[in-house]
Amino acid sequence: MATQQRPLSPHLQVYKPQLTTAMSILHRITGVVNALGFLLVAFWLFALAAGEASYNAVLACLASLPGQLLLFAFAASLVYHLLNGIRHLAWDAGWGLEIPQVYRSGYAVIAVAVVLTGLLWFLGLSIGDAP
Numbered sequence: 001m002a003t004q005q006r007p008l009s010p011h012l013q014v015y016k017p018q019l020t021t022a023m024s025i026l027h028r029i030t031g032v033v034n035a036l037g038f039l040l041v042a043f044w045l046f047a048l049a050a051g052e053a054s055y056n057a058v059l060a061c062l063a064s065l066p067g068q069l070l071l072f073a074f075a076a077s078l079v080y081h082l083l084n085g086i087r088h089l090a091w092d093a094g095w096g097l098e099i100p101q102v103y104r105s106g107y108a109v110i111a112v113a114v115v116l117t118g119l120l121w122f123l124g125l126s127i128g129d130a131p
Contacts, residue, residue, distance in 0.1 A: 020106065023084060023106050023110075026080065027080075027085075027088075030080050030084075031081060033073065033077040034081055037074035037078070044062075072121060075121060075124075076117045079116045079120065080109070080110075083112055083113050087105050
């Protein structure tokens with residue numbers, strides 16, 4: 001008995017990259033980054049509980065350039081994931097499902113995430129510099 005040659009499911013190479021695809025993938029990536037970032041928060045809390053020397057060592061690591069980049073990435077990840085999650089909740093309620101609205105809300109999430117991350121980072125640095 002001969003088997004029929006049926007078409008395979010389309011692969012990523014078939015589809016043109018779209019904003020919705022990129023944002024979905026980024027939402028999943030930021031979820032993983034957030035989980036790893038909360039491990040960093042737990043490490044920071046353990047250092048705080050361990051005493052002043054441990055806490056100062058962790059602060060010194062976080063104050064370094066790699067530490068600052070890590071904190072910035074974690075902050076950006078939190079903000080993007082939160083905003084895109086709110087967008088998904090709106091979709092679950094049946095709002096904004098038309099293609100033009102999907103793209104508008106996508107660009108809005110990206111823009112607001114960039115602005116909020118920058119604002120949080122600026123305010124955090126300003127507060128951290130206070131005596």
